[in-house]
Amino acid sequence: MPRKSDLEPLSAKSATLHDVARAAGVSLITASRALTNPKLVSEKTIARVQAAVQATGYIPNLLAGSLKSNRSRLVGGLVPALSVAQFLPTLQSLTDVLDGAGYQLMLGQMRYDDSRQDALLNAMIGRRVDGIVVTGLIRSEAARRQLVRLGTPVIETWDLTDRPLDIVVGFSHIKVGSALAGYLLGKGYGRIGIATGDDHRAQLRREGFLATVGHNVPTAVVPAPSSLALGRSALGELLRQDPALRAVACSADQLAQGVIVEAQARGLRVPDDLAVCGFGNADFAAHIVPSLTTVHVDGASIGRLAGELIIARCSGETIRERVIDVGFEIVQRQSA
């Protein structure tokens, strides 16, 4: 049965500021000011313009405004993949801060692929974003030069470096790794293994870990993004490498949970037979049984700071700190 309106023909141009001005009986530019810079306009006029806005159903064309004013109030956000739960609090608080200030977030997924990163950066620059928040560091030299040349504010996050492109908000993964190794060694665990995602930052944590334990250890590398299922198979792999394994450090809480499930399925008690620690302090970490010892990182703060810094830079403020270390914290619970 053919329905009536399959497709409305992309119809009705919407009202422009011109229409509003005419309806209000003022000039175009006065209408503009009434809406964007009210203190330059008398209250009576503002009221009339606002009535005209209501009457015409006017919605400002931000494309035109951005083009002329050279400020898009658009911020680009790059994440490896949306399915990585780790970054969600960051994205969430970033979005909150941004749209509290009238900014919008444009999202792109890099898929752990540097060429995608370049393509996305170009797409965002093409839309003249006012700033860019990226998870991790921008590694492509070409992209770095490009961004520096344009003077676009860029906040690199979830990592740390002495030479940020612009500003970096994060923490040292190497330190996380060594702190975790120190923690486990301090607990007296001799035979420790690692289950780790194959992404860059997880590798940094592994480096830090190995540097502290001082020798190679049984290792299972799984493809990002981490999941419970991958944790289960990782433990199998680790036990194959060392059947007498006593502890496992995981690069994500999801992996750790999988390791715990697999351990329990094999009749191993956690932490008595096998200690397990994770990374990220996911929402479930405190509530599984046994509760998960893990590394807490304040992802929401990272997002909030990134948003505020972008907005500050767009308002022309000078930023002092170009390297902001939000630190991390080992949260001791039952599993290790």
Add this chain to the structure above:
Amino acid sequence: MPRKSDLEPLSAKSATLHDVARAAGVSLITASRALTNPKLVSEKTIARVQAAVQATGYIPNLLAGSLKSNRSRLVGGLVPALSVAQFLPTLQSLTDVLDGAGYQLMLGQMRYDDSRQDALLNAMIGRRVDGIVVTGLIRSEAARRQLVRLGTPVIETWDLTDRPLDIVVGFSHIKVGSALAGYLLGKGYGRIGIATGDDHRAQLRREGFLATVGHNVPTAVVPAPSSLALGRSALGELLRQDPALRAVACSADQLAQGVIVEAQARGLRVPDDLAVCGFGNADFAAHIVPSLTTVHVDGASIGRLAGELIIARCSGETIRERVIDVGFEIVQRQSA
């Protein structure tokens, strides 16, 4: 120690098409065509223009292009909150489809709040998005009229209705509820409880559930977003209402996992003492112990379809089906 460049003064205007044209020795408009409509231009010229693009580091200003051509290649995406894992596959595949076609996603969080939804819709309309993908239905009448008037393609998702604003891609939550009730009844469970989030769609599922069991049941309502911790406390609440409870239907896998953890902590065997089922078929559902009986919804398909439909409509294609039911499936595992 004061560093050198605290803030680069939002510098260096980037090259425009004008610069490219001059560098290539062609007119502005030829340069434009060489980049956007190459078949109108000779190969030799295209090559020269592309060389000029390289040389000048030109990045098209999509703001200007969108303004003139009235096509922004921007799609607005509205989700309740990013932290709701349920929608991530949808967002992920939506982003993938979109940027395969050169479109970008603008993200907004509604926070289960209709007024935020209106504000976000206005922000997106203001940026002249080519289409909008929203999680759930658009309930505000004013917003619906506005969008219809503008003729913006709108894909409502994760729900179903006879009268979509434009196009709806989803499934019936009421049917999910009754199917789940039917499943549990068929298994012979008499005393069934519900643990449910307080969001609109979870309530629909509850309605369907109650309609099928035919009477009220012990109920724990928890605030969205769902989590393992909330699941644990929900089971406590349900057992208070009926200590002889035999089964629990949860509105999210995260809740179900919490119910299982809490049951195990209380010495209840799942499913022998207490059957548990979830909703969403999260990545961990198949791999926890016991594995979780749940409802699978193809969120990735929803995102992919939404993206393709938006793109199709932007290309002027006529869409026949305005109501697309992707259905759902009860996945039987160990927990119920």
Add this chain to the structure above:
DNA sequence: CCGCAGAATGACAACGTTGTCATTCTGCCT
């Protein structure tokens, strides 16, 4: 060698807004 179709290129205006500078109005001080 002319004329002509079709390919290739160009000129101009326009998209809807805001920045800049100019003008008019209002109220107040001397």
Add this chain to the structure above:
DNA sequence: AGGCAGAATGACAACGTTGTCATTCTGCGG
């Protein structure tokens, strides 16, 4: 009463691109 500061408003151009229509080339048949 005259003049003047400051508030309020307006005119015009410009942001960087693309749509529309016009012009110039190229190759080929008669």
